[in-house]
Amino acid sequence: MTTEPHVARNYAPLDITVATAEGAWVTDLDGRQYLDMLAGYSALNFGHRNATLVQAAMEQLGRSTLTSRAFKTDQLEPFAAALAALCGKELVLPMNTGAEAVETGIKVARAWGYRVKGIAQDRAKIIVAENNFHGRTTTIVGFSSDEDARTDFGPFAPGFETVPFGDADAIEQAIDDDTAAVMIEPIQGEAGVIVPPEGYLRRVREITREKNVLFIADEIQSGLGRTGTTFACERESVEPDVYLLGKALGGGIVPVSAVVANEDVLGIIEPGQHGSTFGGNPLAAAVGHAVVDMLATGEWQQRARQLGEHLATRLDALVGSGVTGVRTVGLWAGIDIDPAAGTGREIGEKLLARGVLVKDTHGQTIRMAPPLTIRATEIDWAIEQLALVLGK
C-alpha cells in the first residue's frame, strides 16, 4: 500500500497505485491489471497513451513546446481552425483546464452583455442549474449547490441565479433585462449522469434566442464523443452560442480546454482583456488538433453509440438486483446502488478488488465512463464483476 504523507488530502483515492497504463487498462506496482471504467472523468476518451495522440505529442516535443501567446506558433491556428470546424463555429479561445474555460465563458458572456446587449455596468446575470458541476475556482464554487464544494470558501462573486435542472420554464421566468447567459451542462456528469427531460435543450435554445441571451453549453465532460455524438447538445439538434470544452480535448496527455463561439460573441475580447501563459501552447495545440482529427471522421462517436447500447442492455439487467436505477447515454452511465448492497464507495472498493476501476458520486451512485476504445467483451466482464459485487 502506497501512502502519500506529503500530498494534501483534497482527494480520497481508492487504494491502487498506478504504475503504467495502456488503452483501457492500468497496471499497479505489483503488476496487477485493472480495467479503467472511469477514464479520467472522460479526459481519456481515446484510452491511455493512445498511439496516434502519443505520436502527435512526441513529434511536437521535438519541435517546440511553449512560447506564450506573445509570439505566434505554427500549431495554434491549424488547431483552432480544425476545432472551430468541428463545432461549426468561427473562433476558438484556448485555455488549459475546464475551470478556466468556464471562467472564460463567464467573462465573455458578461462582456457581451455590456458591449452588445447593453446591460448596465456590473449588473450582468448568468443563470445556472442546480446540482451543476463547472469546476473549482472561487467564482465557480460560489454557484455550486454542493456544500462540500462551497463551505468556508466565500465570499463568492455575485451575478448568478440558480434554477432547477431540466426546467425550461424556470429559466424563462428567471431571465430579465440584465441576463447575459444561461450556462448549463446538457447532461450533468458529476451529479450522476443526469439526463434532462426530452425537449429541454430545444426549449432552452428557443427561449435564449427569443430573449437575446447567450446559451453556453458546458460540454467539458459530455462532449467529444462520450455520448455517441460529438456534442451532447446534438441529441436534440441544438447548437448553443458558446461551447466550453476540456477533458478529452487534451487526449489524456496535456490539459487543453477551449471556448468556441462565433465572431459576434468571442470576437469582442480584445488583446489584454484575457489570457493564459500556457493556453494554446504548441504542444497542447498539436495534441488537441490530433484529437479533433480523430473525432472528425465520426467513427468514435459511432463506437460510443454502439457500445453504449451494449452497456445499457447489460446495466438495465441489474436493476432490481442491487441497482435501483440506471441512466446510460453513449458510453456514460450513472448507476444508483441499492443502499442494502452498500454505498457507492464500498461498491467501488469491492470492484477495485476484482480489477475494475469506477468512481462513486453523491453517496449511492457510481459512474462509468470507460475509454471509447473499450471492447464489448471487456464491458461484459466489468458488468459481471459488478453483478458479483452486488451479491448476485
Ligand SMILES: *Cc1c(COP(=O)(O)O)cnc(C)c1O
Ligand atoms: C471536469 C469538469 C469541469 C472542470 O474541469 P477541470 O479541468 O477539472 O477544471 C467543468 N465542467 C464540467 C462539466 C466538468 O465535468
